[in-house]
Amino acid sequence: MKHRHVIDLEDLTFAQLQQTIELAGKIKADPVKYSHVCDGKIMATLFYEPSTRTQMSFQTAMMRLGGKIIGFDNPQNSSVSKGESLKDTITIVSGYADIIAMRNPVEGSAKAASLYSSVPVINAGDGGHLHPTQTLTDLVTLSNEKGRLNHLKIGLCGDLKNGRTVHSLIKTMSHFEGNSFVLISTKELSIPDYIKDIMDKAGCPYEEVDDLQSNIADLDVLYMTRIQRERFASEEDYQAQKGQYILDTEKMSYAKKDMIVLHPLPRVDEITVEVDDDPRACYFKQAVYGMYGRMALIMLLLEDKDYFFHSNDKKFISDVKCKNPRCIVNQEAYLPKKYYLKDNHKICDYCDNEIE
Amino acid sequence: MKHRHVIDLEDLTFAQLQQTIELAGKIKADPVKYSHVCDGKIMATLFYEPSTRTQMSFQTAMMRLGGKIIGFDNPQNSSVSKGESLKDTITIVSGYADIIAMRNPVEGSAKAASLYSSVPVINAGDGGHLHPTQTLTDLVTLSNEKGRLNHLKIGLCGDLKNGRTVHSLIKTMSHFEGNSFVLISTKELSIPDYIKDIMDKAGCPYEEVDDLQSNIADLDVLYMTRIQRERFASEEDYQAQKGQYILDTEKMSYAKKDMIVLHPLPRVDEITVEVDDDPRACYFKQAVYGMYGRMALIMLLLEDKDYFFHSNDKKFISDVKCKNPRCIVNQEAYLPKKYYLKDNHKICDYCDNEIE
Amino acid sequence: MKHRHVIDLEDLTFAQLQQTIELAGKIKADPVKYSHVCDGKIMATLFYEPSTRTQMSFQTAMMRLGGKIIGFDNPQNSSVSKGESLKDTITIVSGYADIIAMRNPVEGSAKAASLYSSVPVINAGDGGHLHPTQTLTDLVTLSNEKGRLNHLKIGLCGDLKNGRTVHSLIKTMSHFEGNSFVLISTKELSIPDYIKDIMDKAGCPYEEVDDLQSNIADLDVLYMTRIQRERFASEEDYQAQKGQYILDTEKMSYAKKDMIVLHPLPRVDEITVEVDDDPRACYFKQAVYGMYGRMALIMLLLEDKDYFFHSNDKKFISDVKCKNPRCIVNQEAYLPKKYYLKDNHKICDYCDNEIE
Structure with a gap:
C-alpha cells in the first residue's frame, strides 16, 4: 500500500496524470456509470481549518461515486484539539475510513499523516505549501475546455509571488510541449526566481509584464488570482495600480473569442460581476471540473490496484x-x-x- | 427551469398546494414506496444561521427519499464568511448539488439566491420575512388531523403582531371556504392591519379577544405561539397577563374533544408540560408532518416536470x-x-x- | 418498546452481553454480510459536547450497516441551546430518526432522554457518570485479542480514582470467573472503596501497588489511563512519581509475550510513541473493535425484537x-x-x- 497517497501532484507520473484527467472527462460524460463504484466506502474529510468549498467538493465527489462521509470542519470545537497528536488521530481515523482527505494549516502535515495512515491520504491543502487537487482542477478544466494541455499561451495575473496555485500550475504546464506564459503583475508581486528556473529548464518561453489590457489579446488562457491590498508597496500604489489587474468587460473585448478565464475562487473584486455572463468566463465551470477531478482521483486510489504513485525514494x-x-x-x-x-x-x- | 423554486408559499397555485399536501399524506401512508425516488441526488443545506430543527427536518426528508446531504450550519466558521458574495456561493453550490435548502437571516436572500441557482432553491427561512415550509407543515398537519382545510374555526394565541408563521397561516387558510379566526392576544401584540385586510377581502369572519380560557370552547384548532416578556408594555402588564396566554390542563378542559393544538416550536413556557399527554396536543406530531411536507416538496421539485411555480412575472x-x-x-x-x-x-x- | 435503550451496560443480562460481543466478532469476520441490515434507517448523533472520536465511531458504525446520519456536534451554535428542554428535543428527534446516540455533560441525561424517546437511545457518555459503549469496546477487544473474558490477570494503571472507564471495566469483569486485578496508582489516585466492595463481593482477588515496572511481568492485560498533573498531591510528587506510570519500551521488556496493552484514548504521554510499534500494543485496534461493538449494538436494538434490556423495575x-x-x-x-x-x-x- 506504500505511496498510494496524493500529497504533491508531482508524485504522479506523466501517464498517471493523463489517466486521471481522462477519467475525469469520462465521468463527466457519463456520471451514472460511475455512481456506484464507491458503494459501501467511507471518506473522512479532516479539515483542521475551515474551507467550505473544498470540503463540499470532496464530499460531493465521494457521494456521486456512491460513498459516504465522516469527518470534521471545526477542530477548535472538537476533541481533536485536546492535544492529541496527528499520528494518533490519523491512526484511529484510518481504522474507520477507507480514504482520507485532509486540510491542515501546517506545512507538510499531509505528508506526515501519510506515514501513519493505513488508507490513502489526499492532501486537500497544507498551509501555503501544496494543494494538488486545485492544480488537478485547473488541468481538467483546460483539457476539457481547450481540448489540449499543450501549445497554449497562458496569462497569469495578480499576485504571482505568493500564489501557491499559480506556481503549481506553471510547474505542471511547463512539462507539456509548446506552452508559454505571460506573467502579469506589479514588480513587488512578480514570480519567484525558482519558478523562472523551472520554466528555463523546461525550455518554456515567458515574459513578465505589468499590465493586463495590453497583453490580453494573444492569450489562450487567462488565469486570474486574488490580489490583496496589503501586498502593494503603499496605499498610493494600490490606488494607482489596482485597476490594471481587475478584469472587466472592456478588457475582455480585447481578448480572443476562444480565450477562457480561470480563477481558483473565491474572488473578491478582481473580476467584475458583468464578466460572469461572458461565455469565456470558466471559473464557475472550473469548480464543477474540480469535482470530477476529485472523483477520478478517489476512484483510482480506491479501485485501481496499479495506481501507485512513484516518489523520490531516497530519503x-x-x-x-x-x-x-x-x-x-x-x-x-x-x-x-x-x-x-x-x-x-x-x-x-x-x-x-x-x-x- | 424558470420559477422552480419555493421562495413564498403564495407562488403555488391552489392546485399545486393541494397536490403537495396530498403527496405528503401518501408518503406518510407508505414511506417505503418513496424511499428511493431521490437515489443518487444531493441536497445542499446552506444554513447561514443555526436552526438545528429545520435543518434536521430537511436532512431527514432528503435521506428518507434516498438522497444525500452536503452543506454547512456554521458560516462564521466557514470560508463562506470570508467575503464571498451570495451569488458566487450559490453558483458554485448549484454546480455540486441537485437542490438547495437555504436559511439566511437577511430578508429576500432566498429570492436573490434563486436568481443565480441552476437547481431548485427552497427558502428555509429568510429572516423575519418568509418561511414557506413551516406553513406547509401547518397545512399538512391540519389536513391529516382534521381531514379538511375548510370550515374550521381557528384560534391563534400569543404574539400575533410579530408572528411570521401566524400571518402566513392566516393568509393561506383565508383562501379556503368557511374558515374563521379567533385572534387571542394583548392589544399591544394584536394582528397587523394588512392581515385584517386580507381576511376582509376573502370574506373571512374573525374576532379579536384578549383571553384564551373564555374563547377556547368553540375552536377546532388552537395555534399557540411564543410570547416574549419584552413584548409586553411593562413588567406589571407581563405579570398580570401572562397566565391568560399559557395553555394548561385546566384551559384544555373547556375545549372540544376533537380540537387540536398546534405550535411551530420551540416552545418556552406557553404550553405546560402536562398538556403534552393530552391526545389533542399535536405539536410534536406536527414536526413529523413537517418532514413529510418537505419530502413531498423535494420530490415534486426534483421529479415532476410539470411542477412549475407561477409567479408575478411583471417585474x-x-x-x-x-x-x-x-x-x-x-x-x-x-x-x-x-x-x-x-x-x-x-x-x-x-x-x-x-x-x- | 420499553427498556430498549442502552443507558448503563449493567442493564444487559449476561447472555445479552455475550450475544453482543459475539455479534461484534461475527461482523468483524464478514462485514459485507452486514452492510445492508440498516438500509433506510437513520441515526441521530446528538452531541451536546464535542467528542469527535466517539461521534465518528458511531457514525461509521451506522454507515457500515447501510444507515444514514443526522445530528449536531456543536450545540452552542445551534437552536438546541436556545432554551429548549431536553424532552422537547428528544421527542422531536425521535420523530425523525430510528435510533439516537446521545452525549451530554449532565449526569443522568441519557436516562432522562430515554423517558421521552419513541426510538432506542444509546448513552454515548453522560458526564462523569456512564459510558457503556466504551466498556463494550474494552470487552470486544479482550474477547477477540485474548480469546476469553475469564481467567485474566488485569493490571490497571494511572488515575484509578476518577477513571470512569476503569470502574466500569472492573465492575463488568468481576462477574467473570477467575479474573484478578492489579491496581497500579499513587495513594491519592487509588481505587474508590465502593469498587473494592464490588470485587470483594464477587470474590475477585486484587492487590494495590504503586509501581508499574515491578508488577508488569504477570499481567495478561495492562489497561493504561491518563494521569493528569493536577491530580498529584504536589508538583514535587508529580516530578518524582510520573515516570513510574509511563509505559515505555523498557517496561514492556518485562511483560509477557502475549500481554496486551489497552487505553481508552486519547493518550497524552502515558504511553511513549515507541511502544506503538510493539505488537502487544492494542489501543489503536481497540478503537476499531469499538466500531464493531457499536455496530452490534445498533443492529440488535433495531433488528432483534427479543433484544429487550432488563432493568431495575422497582422505581x-x-x-x-x-x-x-x-x-x-x-x-x-x-x-x-x-x-x-x-x-x-x-x-x-x-x-x-x-x-x-
Missing part, C-alpha cells in the same frame, strides 16, 4: 530539524526528521524547504 | 434601492433592484416592502 | 430532589424525581447518587 534521517517554523516537524516531536537531496542540498521531506 | 428594475435595511439588496450590491406593482405601489421583489 | 417517585448538582433533575424541572432502593438507601434513578 535520509537528519540530526537537525527543519528551520521552517511553519513545518509540521516543529509541531509533532515524534516525527522522523526526513530529508532528500536536491542539487546537493538537504530538503525537508515534509515542507520542501532547505534544512540548513 | 421592473428600479433606480432607487429598497429602503428596508434588512433587505438583501442593501448587502449585495450587484443585485438588480427589482420590484413589482401592487395597488399602484412599488414593492421590492426581494423583501416585499414598499420601495418608496 | 419510586421522591418528594425531594437529588442533591447531586451535576444531575439532570436539577436542570430539567419537569422530570419525575425517580429513585430506586439499594441496601435500603434511596438512589437517584438518573445519576445513581444517594438522594439524601
Whole structure:
C-alpha cells in the first residue's frame, strides 16, 4: 500500500496524470456509470481549518461515486484539539475510513499523516505549501475546455509571488510541449526566481509584464488570482495600480473569442460581476471540473490496484530539524526528521524547504 | 427551469398546494414506496444561521427519499464568511448539488439566491420575512388531523403582531371556504392591519379577544405561539397577563374533544408540560408532518416536470434601492433592484416592502 | 418498546452481553454480510459536547450497516441551546430518526432522554457518570485479542480514582470467573472503596501497588489511563512519581509475550510513541473493535425484537430532589424525581447518587 497517497501532484507520473484527467472527462460524460463504484466506502474529510468549498467538493465527489462521509470542519470545537497528536488521530481515523482527505494549516502535515495512515491520504491543502487537487482542477478544466494541455499561451495575473496555485500550475504546464506564459503583475508581486528556473529548464518561453489590457489579446488562457491590498508597496500604489489587474468587460473585448478565464475562487473584486455572463468566463465551470477531478482521483486510489504513485525514494534521517517554523516537524516531536537531496542540498521531506 | 423554486408559499397555485399536501399524506401512508425516488441526488443545506430543527427536518426528508446531504450550519466558521458574495456561493453550490435548502437571516436572500441557482432553491427561512415550509407543515398537519382545510374555526394565541408563521397561516387558510379566526392576544401584540385586510377581502369572519380560557370552547384548532416578556408594555402588564396566554390542563378542559393544538416550536413556557399527554396536543406530531411536507416538496421539485411555480412575472428594475435595511439588496450590491406593482405601489421583489 | 435503550451496560443480562460481543466478532469476520441490515434507517448523533472520536465511531458504525446520519456536534451554535428542554428535543428527534446516540455533560441525561424517546437511545457518555459503549469496546477487544473474558490477570494503571472507564471495566469483569486485578496508582489516585466492595463481593482477588515496572511481568492485560498533573498531591510528587506510570519500551521488556496493552484514548504521554510499534500494543485496534461493538449494538436494538434490556423495575417517585448538582433533575424541572432502593438507601434513578 506504500505511496498510494496524493500529497504533491508531482508524485504522479506523466501517464498517471493523463489517466486521471481522462477519467475525469469520462465521468463527466457519463456520471451514472460511475455512481456506484464507491458503494459501501467511507471518506473522512479532516479539515483542521475551515474551507467550505473544498470540503463540499470532496464530499460531493465521494457521494456521486456512491460513498459516504465522516469527518470534521471545526477542530477548535472538537476533541481533536485536546492535544492529541496527528499520528494518533490519523491512526484511529484510518481504522474507520477507507480514504482520507485532509486540510491542515501546517506545512507538510499531509505528508506526515501519510506515514501513519493505513488508507490513502489526499492532501486537500497544507498551509501555503501544496494543494494538488486545485492544480488537478485547473488541468481538467483546460483539457476539457481547450481540448489540449499543450501549445497554449497562458496569462497569469495578480499576485504571482505568493500564489501557491499559480506556481503549481506553471510547474505542471511547463512539462507539456509548446506552452508559454505571460506573467502579469506589479514588480513587488512578480514570480519567484525558482519558478523562472523551472520554466528555463523546461525550455518554456515567458515574459513578465505589468499590465493586463495590453497583453490580453494573444492569450489562450487567462488565469486570474486574488490580489490583496496589503501586498502593494503603499496605499498610493494600490490606488494607482489596482485597476490594471481587475478584469472587466472592456478588457475582455480585447481578448480572443476562444480565450477562457480561470480563477481558483473565491474572488473578491478582481473580476467584475458583468464578466460572469461572458461565455469565456470558466471559473464557475472550473469548480464543477474540480469535482470530477476529485472523483477520478478517489476512484483510482480506491479501485485501481496499479495506481501507485512513484516518489523520490531516497530519503535520509537528519540530526537537525527543519528551520521552517511553519513545518509540521516543529509541531509533532515524534516525527522522523526526513530529508532528500536536491542539487546537493538537504530538503525537508515534509515542507520542501532547505534544512540548513 | 424558470420559477422552480419555493421562495413564498403564495407562488403555488391552489392546485399545486393541494397536490403537495396530498403527496405528503401518501408518503406518510407508505414511506417505503418513496424511499428511493431521490437515489443518487444531493441536497445542499446552506444554513447561514443555526436552526438545528429545520435543518434536521430537511436532512431527514432528503435521506428518507434516498438522497444525500452536503452543506454547512456554521458560516462564521466557514470560508463562506470570508467575503464571498451570495451569488458566487450559490453558483458554485448549484454546480455540486441537485437542490438547495437555504436559511439566511437577511430578508429576500432566498429570492436573490434563486436568481443565480441552476437547481431548485427552497427558502428555509429568510429572516423575519418568509418561511414557506413551516406553513406547509401547518397545512399538512391540519389536513391529516382534521381531514379538511375548510370550515374550521381557528384560534391563534400569543404574539400575533410579530408572528411570521401566524400571518402566513392566516393568509393561506383565508383562501379556503368557511374558515374563521379567533385572534387571542394583548392589544399591544394584536394582528397587523394588512392581515385584517386580507381576511376582509376573502370574506373571512374573525374576532379579536384578549383571553384564551373564555374563547377556547368553540375552536377546532388552537395555534399557540411564543410570547416574549419584552413584548409586553411593562413588567406589571407581563405579570398580570401572562397566565391568560399559557395553555394548561385546566384551559384544555373547556375545549372540544376533537380540537387540536398546534405550535411551530420551540416552545418556552406557553404550553405546560402536562398538556403534552393530552391526545389533542399535536405539536410534536406536527414536526413529523413537517418532514413529510418537505419530502413531498423535494420530490415534486426534483421529479415532476410539470411542477412549475407561477409567479408575478411583471417585474421592473428600479433606480432607487429598497429602503428596508434588512433587505438583501442593501448587502449585495450587484443585485438588480427589482420590484413589482401592487395597488399602484412599488414593492421590492426581494423583501416585499414598499420601495418608496 | 420499553427498556430498549442502552443507558448503563449493567442493564444487559449476561447472555445479552455475550450475544453482543459475539455479534461484534461475527461482523468483524464478514462485514459485507452486514452492510445492508440498516438500509433506510437513520441515526441521530446528538452531541451536546464535542467528542469527535466517539461521534465518528458511531457514525461509521451506522454507515457500515447501510444507515444514514443526522445530528449536531456543536450545540452552542445551534437552536438546541436556545432554551429548549431536553424532552422537547428528544421527542422531536425521535420523530425523525430510528435510533439516537446521545452525549451530554449532565449526569443522568441519557436516562432522562430515554423517558421521552419513541426510538432506542444509546448513552454515548453522560458526564462523569456512564459510558457503556466504551466498556463494550474494552470487552470486544479482550474477547477477540485474548480469546476469553475469564481467567485474566488485569493490571490497571494511572488515575484509578476518577477513571470512569476503569470502574466500569472492573465492575463488568468481576462477574467473570477467575479474573484478578492489579491496581497500579499513587495513594491519592487509588481505587474508590465502593469498587473494592464490588470485587470483594464477587470474590475477585486484587492487590494495590504503586509501581508499574515491578508488577508488569504477570499481567495478561495492562489497561493504561491518563494521569493528569493536577491530580498529584504536589508538583514535587508529580516530578518524582510520573515516570513510574509511563509505559515505555523498557517496561514492556518485562511483560509477557502475549500481554496486551489497552487505553481508552486519547493518550497524552502515558504511553511513549515507541511502544506503538510493539505488537502487544492494542489501543489503536481497540478503537476499531469499538466500531464493531457499536455496530452490534445498533443492529440488535433495531433488528432483534427479543433484544429487550432488563432493568431495575422497582422505581419510586421522591418528594425531594437529588442533591447531586451535576444531575439532570436539577436542570430539567419537569422530570419525575425517580429513585430506586439499594441496601435500603434511596438512589437517584438518573445519576445513581444517594438522594439524601
